Amino acid sequence: MGLSGRKKKILAAVVEEYIRTAEPVGSKTVAQTTDLGCSSATIRNELAELASMGYLEQPHTSAGRVPTPQGYRMYVNELMQRQKLSLEETEEINRSLNEKMRELDKLVSNVGALASSLTNYPAMAIAASPPATIKRFDLIYIDANTFIIVAMMSNNSVKNKLVHLPVSVGQDMIQRLSSVFNANFTEITEDKITPLLIRSTERAVDDTMGLTGVIASFAISILSEAQTAETCITGANRLLSQPEFRDPAKAHALMSYLSDAEHLHDLDAIDCGGDVRVLIGPENVAEELRDSSVVLASYDMGGETKGLIGVVGPTRMDYSAVAAKLSLIARALSERLGGGAAPPPGLDNKLIIKGDINEQ
Template identity: 30%
Template sequence: MLTERQLLILHAIVDDYVRSAEPVGSRTISKRDDISFSSATIRNDMSDLEELGFLEKPHSSAGRIPSQKGYRYYVDHLLMPESLTIEEEADIQTVFNERIQEVEDVIQHSARVLSNMTSYISIVLGPEVFDTRLRSIQIIPLTDVSAILILVTDTGHVENQTIAIPPNMMGEDMQMVVNILNDRLVGVPLFELKNKLATEVANVMRQHVSHYKPFMNMLNRSFHIQKQDKVFYSGKMNLLNQPEFRDIEKVRVLFEMLEQDNLMNEVLRSHKVGLQVRIGQENEHKAFDNISMITASYEVAGRHMGTIGIIGPTRMEYRRVMSVVDMISKDLTKILTRHR
C-alpha cells in the first residue's frame, strides 16, 4: 500500500514525464507548488517506488520515469479525466454537424477528428457488417440489360453494384422481384441472406416471376458478404513526432502490425465494451510493448457496432485522451443512430 506522500510523488512524476519526456529528478519535484517535501525525502520515496516497480531509472540518468506498472496505477487510482474546454467541445460538435451521407464517411471523419485533437494515431473498427440486418433493397434500371442493386443495412451501411438484367425479364417482373425481396429479406441478418434467397425467396419467385432463375443466380453472387470488418486509421505519421519513436526499427515493427487488418481487427474485437486503457505489454503483442491503446465502443440503439481509439506511446496524456475518446465515441453513437 502506497503512502499519501508516495502517491503525490508518483502522480507528480507521471505528470512531469508526460509533459517533458525527460527523466524526473527529486529537485524538479520539490519545486512544484503542490509538493512541500524536501529533495532528500522525495529522493528516498522515489527509491522506494522504484523498488516496488512503479518507477524505473534509465541508464546514465539521476531521474526516474514511470514504469508500465506505474502508469497502470496512475490510470486506475490517481487520474481524474480532464474536462474538455467549451471551445473543444464546440469544435467536435461542429465537425459532427456536417452533412455526411455514408456510414463509412462518418467513421473516417471520426478518425480524423480524433487524431487531430490528440496528435496520436487514431484507429476505428467499422460497424460489424457481418452481424447487421438488411433494411431495404432497391433495383434501379440503368439500361435494358443492366441495373444498380442497392442494399442498405440497419446501421446505415450502403452497398451498391451493377447487375445484369435477364433479357426476357419485363418491367413488371422486376418490380415484383423488388417487392418479394423486401417482403422476405428485410430484417434478416446479412450472413443469412444467401440461405433465405435459395430457399424461401426462390419458392416465392417460382410462383410469381417468369424467367426468375438467371436473376436468382445473379442475386446469389451479389449477396456475398465479407465477414472482415474494416479498420480505419488517421495520423500514422504523428507517432514520428514522439521522442520514443526516433528508433526507426521500433516504428517499422509497429507500422507492419498496423498493416495487418486481420490482426488489428482481432485486437480491437478483444477490447471490452466501454472505455478501456491497455498499457504496453497488456496489449499482448510485442509490437505494442511501448504503446498504449485507449479505446471506447460505439453503439446504435444500444447495440455494439464497433470500436474507436487512440494508439500512442505509454508516455501519453491519459487524462486528456481518455476524455476525447469518450466524447467522440458518444458523438459517433449519436450520429450513427440518426443514420438509421
C-alpha cells in the first residue's frame, strides 16, 4: 500500500528534522515544521501508522520517532529534494580539485581527502584499472643455470625476475621458450593462462624441466598485481563527531573496518552506471556497514579506467547535499582526466538506489 500525501509530508519532516538534530522527532515538532493544517493528535496517529508500516521507529516509549532504513529509502527515492550546489560552492570545489590534481601520483588520496573535507564524513577513493596484458617477453640467458624473465606490460611498465635453475639448460631452449611465450602468452589476460595452455607449451618446446611453469607463474603474478585497484580511505576520525558513534565500541568497529583499504574492493564491484548510488544500512554487504550509509559516485579516468569516490556515515546523513558534492567531484574528475561523458551535476543527477523497484 502506498503512502498518502500527508504521510509522505510527515515522513519527510521527520527525516529532515532528525538529520538536522539527531534527536527523536515528536508530533509537536512536525506540526511546527509543516503546513499540514491538522492537529497534533492526528499527526500522532499518522506517526504511529508510519511506525507500524516500518518507516519509523520509537527508541523509547516516551520519545519521538526516528527513521528506519526503510524510511530513509522512501525519503531518498521519492521525497528528497535534489540539491544543486551554489555557484560559490561549485567554484570552491573546482579550485580545490585543481590544486589536488597537481600531484597526479597522489590523485586517489588527494581526491579522497577533498571529499572527506567537503562532507565531514570518512571518504573512500578507488581507481580501478583495465585488465592488464603482457606486450612482450624477453628471456635473457645468463649461464647454464640462470636466466632473466623480462616482461613489457600493456601499461608500459617493465617487470623482471632472475631465475636460478637446479639443472643446466641450453641457450637454445631459452630462445625457444621466448618465441613460444611471445606467440601464445602476449595480449591475453590472467584468466587465459590456463593449465591447458601451459601443458601445450611444454609439449611444443619439449620442456621436461618445468621452465614453462616458472615463466607462466611469473606472468600470472604480475598480471594479477597490475590490475589491483588503487584504494584510499581518509578521514575515518570524522566519525567521532557524529552522535551515532559516541559509543566507543560502535565507533571502534567501523573505524577498524575503514582502516583496512582492502575492504574497498567490496565496493569496487558496485556499478554506479555513471550516477550517484546510495546504500542505506542493511543494503550494504559488509556487516560492519549495516548501521551506516554509503554514497558513491563513479568517474571516468580515460580509456577503460574507472574510479569511485564515496563517503560513509550514519544513516542520518544529508543525502541530498552529499550526493550533490560527490556528483560534482566525479563530473570534474571525468572532464579533467579526459574520460569523455561525465555524470551530470547536482539537481540533474539521478540517484540509482540499491533495492529500488525501478532498478533494472
